[in-house]
Amino acid sequence: MGKPKVVLGVSGGIAAYKACELLRRLTESGHDVRVVPTDSALHFVGAATWSALSGNPVSTEVWESVHEVPHVRIGQAADLVVVAPATADMLAKAAHGLADDLLTNTLLTARCPVVFAPAMHTEMWEHPATQENVATLRRRGALVIDPAVGRLTGADTGKGRLPDPAEIFEVCRRVLARGTAGPDLAGRHVVVSAGGTREPLDPVRFLGNRSSGKQGYALARTAAARGARVTLIEANTGLPDPAGVDVVRVGTAVQLREAVLKAAPDADVVVMAAAVADFRPETYATGKIKKKDGQDPEPIVLVRNPDILAEMAADRPRPEQLVVGFAAETDDVLANGRAKLARKGCDLLVVNEVGERKTFGSEENEAVVLGADGSETAVPYGPKEALADTVWDLVVDRLG
Numbered sequence: 001m002g003k004p005k006v007v008l009g010v011s012g013g014i015a016a017y018k019a020c021e022l023l024r025r026l027t028e029s030g031h032d033v034r035v036v037p038t039d040s041a042l043h044f045v046g047a048a049t050w051s052a053l054s055g056n057p058v059s060t061e062v063w064e065s066v067h068e069v070p071h072v073r074i075g076q077a078a079d080l081v082v083v084a085p086a087t088a089d090m091l092a093k094a095a096h097g098l099a100d101d102l103l104t105n106t107l108l109t110a111r112c113p114v115v116f117a118p119a120m121h122t123e124m125w126e127h128p129a130t131q132e133n134v135a136t137l138r139r140r141g142a143l144v145i146d147p148a149v150g151r152l153t154g155a156d157t158g159k160g161r162l163p164d165p166a167e168i169f170e171v172c173r174r175v176l177a178r179g180t181a182g183p184d185l186a187g188r189h190v191v192v193s194a195g196g197t198r199e200p201l202d203p204v205r206f207l208g209n210r211s212s213g214k215q216g217y218a219l220a221r222t223a224a225a226r227g228a229r230v231t232l233i234e235a236n237t238g239l240p241d242p243a244g245v246d247v248v249r250v251g252t253a254v255q256l257r258e259a260v261l262k263a264a265p266d267a268d269v270v271v272m273a274a275a276v277a278d279f280r281p282e283t284y285a286t287g288k289i290k291k292k293d294g295q296d297p298e299p300i301v302l303v304r305n306p307d308i309l310a311e312m313a314a315d316r317p318r319p320e321q322l323v324v325g326f327a328a329e330t331d332d333v334l335a336n337g338r339a340k341l342a343r344k345g346c347d348l349l350v351v352n353e354v355g356e357r358k359t360f361g362s363e364e365n366e367a368v369v370l371g372a373d374g375s376e377t378a379v380p381y382g383p384k385e386a387l388a389d390t391v392w393d394l395v396v397d398r399l400g
Contacts (some may be wrong), residue, residue: 002323003030003032004030004031004032004079004080004176004271004361005029005031005032005034005077005078005079005080005104005111006026006031006032006033006034006079006080006081006172006176007033007034007036007074007075007078007080007081007082007085007123008022008026008033008034008035008036008082008083008084008086009035009036009037009082009083009106009107009291009293010035010036010037010038010041010045010050010082010083010084010103011037011038011041011083011085011086011087011090011103012040012041012044012087012089013041013044013085013087013119013120013162014039014044014119014153014278015071015084015085015161015162015243016037016044016045016085017031017040017044017045018084018085018162018165018321019045019085019165020045020049020053020286021079021165021166022082022165022168022169022172023035023044023050023053023054024049024053024085025165025350026169026170026172027053027054027055028047029069029098029141029169029173030188032056033054033055033056034054034056034078035050035051035053035054035058036058036059036060036074036102036103036106037050037058037060037103038060038090038101038103039101040078040087041221042060042136047060047200052244054398055328057354058121060102060103068234069070069385070323072105072109073110074102074109075105075106075109075110076109076110076111077311078106078110078112078290079096079112079176080112080113080115080172080175080176081106081107081110081112081113081114081115082102082114082116082117082168082172083107083114083115083116083117083122083143084115084116084117084119084162084165084168085117085118085363086116086117086119086144086324087116087118087120088118088120088124088125088127088129088130088133088155089106089132089138090104090263091116091118091130091133091144092129092130094107094133094134094135094137094142095110095132095136095137095142095177096133098131098337098381100288101184104279106131108384109280109326110201112180113143113176113178113180113182114141114142114143114334115142115144115145115168115171115172115175115189116137116142116143116144116145117145117147117162117163117168117171117243118144118145118146118147118160118162119135119147119160119161120147120151120160121153121156121158121159121160122152122156122158122159124194125147125159126159131204132177135195135261138183138186138187138227139184141183141186143225145163145168145171145173145224145243146159146229146246147159147160147161147163147245148161148162148163148164148241148243148246149161149164155320159377161371163243163244164240164241164243166180166218166222166240167241167243168212168241168242168243169284170221170225170242170243171221171224171225171243171244173266174221174222174225174352175225178226181258182227183225183226184226184227185223185226185229185396186225186227186228186279188225188227188228188229188268188269188399189227189228189229189230189231189266189267189268189269190223190230190267190268190269190270190271191230191231191233191264191269191270191271192216192219192220192223192230192232192233192271192273192310193216193232193233193234193235193271193272193273193274194211194213194215194216194217194232194233194234194235194237194273194274195211195213195215195216195234195235195236195274195275196208196209196211196212196235196236196275196277197209197235197250197251197252197255197256197274197275197276197277197305198235198236198251198252198277199235199252199253199277199280199281200284200304201217201251201284201285201289202284202285202286202287202288203285203286203287203288204288205262205288205289207277207279207280207281208236208277209275209277210275210354211274211275212237212239213234213235213236213237213239213274213284214362214363214384215273215365215384215387215388216232216238216271216273216274217234217235217239217274218234218383218384218385218387218388219240219241219271219388219391219392220232220245221242221243221245221385221393222236222388222389222392223387223388224242224243224244224245226381226392229246230242230244230273231245231248231263231267232245232246232247232248232258233248233250233256233259233260233274233358234247234249234250234274235239235246235249235250235251235252235256235274236250236251244294248263250320252277252280252304253271253276253277253280253306253308254280254305254306255340256274256276256308256366257306257308257311260272260308260312262352264312264321265318265359266317266318266320267321268320268322268399269321269322269323269324269395269399270312270321270322270324271309271391272312272322272323272324272326272328272346273350275328276305276308276309277302278304278305279302279304279305280302280303280305280353280383281300281301281302281303282301282302282303283301307344309323309325309344309346310343310344310345312327312346313345313346313347314345315345322347322348322399323345323346323348324347324348324350324391324395325340325342325346325348325349325350326349326350326351327340327351327352328352328354329348329351329352329354330353330354331352331367331397333352333353334351334352334368334370336351337349337351337368337370338370341370341372346372346373347370347371347372347398348370348371348372348391348394348395348398349370349372350367350368350369350370350387350391351367351368351370352366352367352368358382362381363384364381364382364383364384365379365381365382365383365384366379366380366381366382366385366387367379367387369380369390369391370392371394377390377394
């Protein structure tokens with residue numbers, strides 16, 4: 001089997017220089033990449049750069065190498081087409097089927113998955129015309145990644161920044177792995193919590209846990225690659241924002257509950273992957289707790305935190321909403337998991353064994369996904385994104 005063939009389309013925005021990093025990641029991971037820039041893109045990065053980095057010829061016109069019929073052949077042969085950056089003009093052309101250069105012709109002839117990574121000023125992204133074009137492309141099966149929030153050209157800041165090339169690469173990798181399966185979560189809003197909450201004792205100390213947030217981030221990334229609108233509520237992870245995902249940052253269990261309740265009303269699925277502290281200190285010391293010679297420390301009194309998973313399952317804003325929980329167990333894993341599933345009332349419960357050198361902080365996981373319908377789905381030890389895809393497969397089956 002040959003290398004996967006990827007077409008990297010580059011349209012004329014200042015973020016074109018960032019596509020060089022995406023190209024490097026694609027080629028170094030074993031993909032055969034053909035760069036197809038627009039004429040405008042060449043004002044930002046020259047053809048020689050694209051050719052040198054990809055190892056393939058670069059052209060913008062349908063009139064070059066006409067005997068090879070490039071305006072048809074490039075799209076037909078591709079396993080994936082990704083346009084990064086995709087300007088407002090490129091989105092409009094793609095949505096309306098215009099074909100006035102090699103890239104737009106390639107988009108019309110491609111029968112493989114197509115990913116757009118938009119980048120533009122906030123006003124252009126939010127304009128009704130752009131939003132209509134994005135909706136049209138998504139309806140046709142293209143994956144349009146929402147732009148990131150951050151610094152734009154000049155002093156402007158807002159939504160419209162090209163997501164980090166490393167995160168765009170992760171989306172491309174997941175889309176290629178799924179082949180022609182298509183964005184089966186398109187039109188769905190999913191809320192995912194990730195990380196571990198921290199309950200402050202004083203200005204410098206807290207009660208926390210070992211959760212890295214990597215499983216929650218894998219769930220967010222795979223959902224975005226499957227077309228979902230994703231709200232990721234992260235607690236103390238320090239991980240880079242996944243491409244196309246709205247990230248809400250929280251610290252404590254109470255803050256996480258507030259964020260989940262705010263995001264959940266229009267969500268189709270809520271996945272509580274975060275490790276939420278069961279208890280918090282009853283009182284908070286406004287100054288650092290001092291060590292006193294010859295005296296034992298004052299006992300720390302704990303009070304219960306809200307049970308967010310049980311609350312979400314019992315008080316769903318929409319009866320058809322699915323709720324997925326996680327159970328981190330150290331012994332009697334399945335028995336404790338089944339008891340927790342019944343007690344919490346969620347639709348699916350991902351049960352895994354944890355410990356100092358198990359699951360927390362690693363790139364791999366293994367679990368059993370228990371269903372309220374009595375089903376059990378074992379997920380063997382492997383990458384956390386494999387477990388994430390299994391969870392979304394089970395969710396899609398239940399969404400209908």
